[in-house]
Amino acid sequence: MRRPVLLDSDAPSAAWLDALADLARRAAAVEGSVDAALGLLAPAETLAPLPGTGTTVRLWELLATLGAADLTAARVVEPHLDALAILAQAGLDHPGSAGSAGASWGVYAAEGSGLRLDARPEGGGWRLAGTKPWCSLAAQLDRAVVTAHTGPGTRRAFAVDLRHAGVRPGRGTWASRGLTAVDSTAVEFTDVPAVPVGGDNWYLQRSGFAWGGIGVAAVWFGGAVGVARRLAAAARNREPDQIALMLLGQTDTALHAARRVLAAAAADVDAARADGPDGALLAGQVRAVVADAAEQVLRLAGHGLGPGPLTGEEEYARRVADLQVYLRQHHAERDSAALGRALLTAGGEPW
Template identity: 55%
Template sequence: MDPWVPLAPHAVAPHEPWQQRVRDALGTLKRGDLVGHLELAAALGPAAPRPAGGATRGLWELLATLGAHDLQLARAVEPHLDALAILDEAGSGAPTGSTWGVFAAEGPGARLTARPAGEGWVLEGTKPWCSLAAHLSHALVTAWVDDETRGLFALDLRGPGVRTAGADGSWVPRGLPDIVSTAIEVDGAGATAVGGPGWYLRRDGFAWGGIGVAAVWYGGAVGLARRLARPAGRPLDQVGHLHLGLVDQHLTAARATLAEAAALVDAGTVSGHEAAALATRVRSVVAAAAEGVLASCEHALGPGPQVGDAAYAAGLADLRLYLRQHHAERDLAALGRGSDEHGAWWSR
């Protein structure tokens, strides 16, 4: 079976050289092979489409395909491609062969600040929740330029003044266990500003990156659905067929939502608050669909494969944890608030 996950029904699977490289890699990469995962990320960087560049659907199909195969692989590649898209949008470049993360989270008791120094900037402090920081060469990090505004900066993670805190016994995930998030301690490290203060969150590309993550969720759900469609041992009974139908319903809704969003992004017809609303809407639809697929797989297949099929059990745990990046009811409340303030598309 072709591993490619299309977003258009009955579409002919594409075979561009970079897409064939993905197919070849999926046949050899093993779970937990972070070196191999990041090598694939670096190889895909120059060739993969950028959002809003006319081939957004192809980009999100790539992310879904990686997610369907192994969410840890997708979790390593997606932020690298997002970082390169941000750098392109800002008119900046990336060193050949570099691997990137995007570290924008904040946490209690941790603060990273930036101050001008000559023609560049100097960063000081602690940045929490830096996924794969010990394995990446570079990152885009947000840092406070004053009490109210953050800027975005390109940081060499292997340069002087940057130390990655080691993972300790508090890191105990059962999903995405190899995608370790640690703090980085920055002591006078030089950095390059990417866009002006506040630019990272204001740009429409922030919304497109959020939808890219939803494409990975969709792929993770497709991977589980494929396992349900090929049950080991006894065939599906009537209840199993009911859940297979539910899975079809969930995935069809998620796929159609992603495909429509890709067309809108490439057409350039949404921006500003409409871009943010589109991202929230798509992420909410895909997250609900993925949670529905999780429930149907567990109900239809029972406990057996959770204790006897390592890949299936890992897929369940990975997707559950990854979906918690979605803000769930908070995002729905924000979507409703935006509809109330600006008018929903269905009420105009």
């Protein structure tokens, strides 16, 4: 679980391997603790390149490595790095009050039935009011990129200080058995000052939105690798029968396809082949392949390992529960339907 997860066949530098291995060791020590995961933000930020700047594969290797080591660590680090990428894509650098550099960041862009966050211009600036659902770790983070409605059919991203008195995270609603420490609740905003990040609808229309979605898939891939490593360890600890060998072979097939898809997508991002609608289509394809592979690995490992590790090994049981929750960021059949619509809209058949 402490080994780096690599995506491409090109030999990375020894320095990169050493840095990634050190990060993996530190992530494995997180053991589901958010406080410990927050300690990884600075080293991860130092190592992580911005997506689309020539070494996207290294960014996704870092995220996959975190996912294989500890999914709570990955769940804390991934949105922080995504927020910094969003700010960079908007031409901003840690906007807000003095001392925002080095802050911990989240990204809150979900919408929920009956809940709405509005932004209004006031005195040359902007203010947010309303309720935003699914705000993970809002009580523990310093700042966030938050989307809010600016008018009929328009939304804009804003950078906000989560320590402002007008920000009130909800409590006691996170009943999850996976990612148990990554509390996700609705947050109420009352007259909270905000810094615009891009224009109306820029957040969803930028190419980086798709790239960030693939970065999440890299975490899923890493989580599946962690599960698969436990299955492989069981096969080495005793003479495997034909069924055990078959399960291991099928696991490798699923992970190989996911790894190659991620590596190819990273190359497309860096070569400007994943901009605009092309990037959105690619993200849908990659996320579907990786999510399917991860779910298949969970099933195969469950068949191969039986109830023992799920009931007697804290690390493995937590990993499985965490990955099952994390994968629900993929909307399964609904995302497949969206992909099908995107293919028809594009007017072509890539196969």
